[in-house]
Amino acid sequence: MTAITAQLSPQLSGVPETLLITLAARLVATRDNPDLGFVDPAAQAVGDALAFDPGRFAGDRASMRGSIVRSLWFDGVARQFVADCPQGLVVSIGSGLDTRANRIAPPPGITWVDLDFPEVIALREALVPSLPNVRHLAGDGTEVAAWVKQLDWEQGRPLLVLAEGVSMYLDPGRGEAWVRDLVDEARRRASPLTFALDLASPLMARHGRRNPSVGKTSASFSWGVRSPADLTRIAPGLALITAYDVAGRSGTMSYIISNLYRLITGRPVYSCALFTAAAP
Template sequence: MDASPLNGVGGTSLGVARARAWESRRPDRLFDDPYAAAFVAAGGSGGRAPLSPARARLAFHVIIRTRFYDDFLLAACDSGCRQVVLLAAGLDTRAYRLPWPPTVTLYELDLPEVLAFKDRVLTGAGTEPRCARTALPVDLRDDWPRRLTDAGFDVSAPTAWLVEGLLVYLSPEDADRVLSRVGALSAPGSRISFEHNNAASVIAEEDRGGIEEYAELWQGGLGDTAGRLDGDGWQTEVHELADVAASYGRPAPSSSLSGFLTATR
């Protein structure tokens, strides 16, 4: 396929797709993303040198978080959410691979070049989403709430929000603004999940060999995200990566200190 490689923050989505493609080839896989390998091939990222320790830790994190967020979103829909919003959707294919309940509408927000690349690959694969899907090309530092409501988002309905792999690439001010906007759009019964203790805080600078293309883009995000949400009317819960991984039968590397946060309005 003739598709331009993604660069900058958008290019990190190819690294995520690579990890998902690896996992999908395992006989004991935690999920199956049948489109991840196509993204990697189209992005010109098929070959890689052996994993550095830091890259292996990040890949492990991506694999565990993919399954964790799959489970989170389906559980949120079981609880009554019929709107799902993926902020910084990247090359996520949950609209195409998860068994969504009837009447679910899924909104994907990301940079225009990321969504255009994604749609070219998926169109070439001849696949169709398994729920109503609306893709909105936006910069999440701009006025994305207006774009979302203009596209049909109902602020009075409970929503499942996923902020996957985004906050670390934002400044503290921009990360706080994203969460404030999510709060303003979230009716009672809404749920949200994102990373707790992101990679920038758990992988020391001297241990980042092999992941420089990611680390140079990290801007820190927020520190006490649980406290930030608690103060905005959410009830939060932290899920440590090691505990989540163990529940899936995958022992976590001892140096993996990250995890996930879920919250309910």
């Protein structure tokens, strides 16, 4: 372990600590979930440099599988965006130690920004293999007005915002304001917005501490959304393109819970959702 990782690792607490859950999932993916076909050499390099033992979380097989199912969905969204908008801007909020840009290899015209809390960005800069058109930005991803001032976001430039494993940790009022601020900022810049995030149901939010992996951290869930479509009412101008049931693809027990919840409520217990907001 390097001096910087030895110094910073104990400072991970609360929400930043949850990055270790998804790192563990990526490290054990080829062993525990080979059918998903997920390969991430950069994540292995990060785990080795951090001297991280994924065994702390690997026993939670549903979370390990669900994390990879979710990552593959976000990877697909990112790949489609950079293919459609090769001069676009990508902002990944709450990137943790994810190595999505290394998996995607965005073309030169793309500006990719990984945004997270300062202690996490310090780890990223020490551990994640660098790419020429990828930069790190330290800050609070929900403070849209602050971080947009630090970006090369020209008028009309298409923007993709990725927020994986973020929304459920937000205070509901803050989460709703964050979504509105994203849409409003894109409108002011006359830029088409693509927005991808995962959403917990109210049931999942209430029982977040019962998650075997989250329960091993000091983080907790706060914001539960009844249905992905609710965000279109929170932020007028936002349109739901697709919703993806993560829980239903995360192992037998998660599949059963997901289907029971959908049968009773007609809604997903945990999903990823893709939204767009057209430029005015």
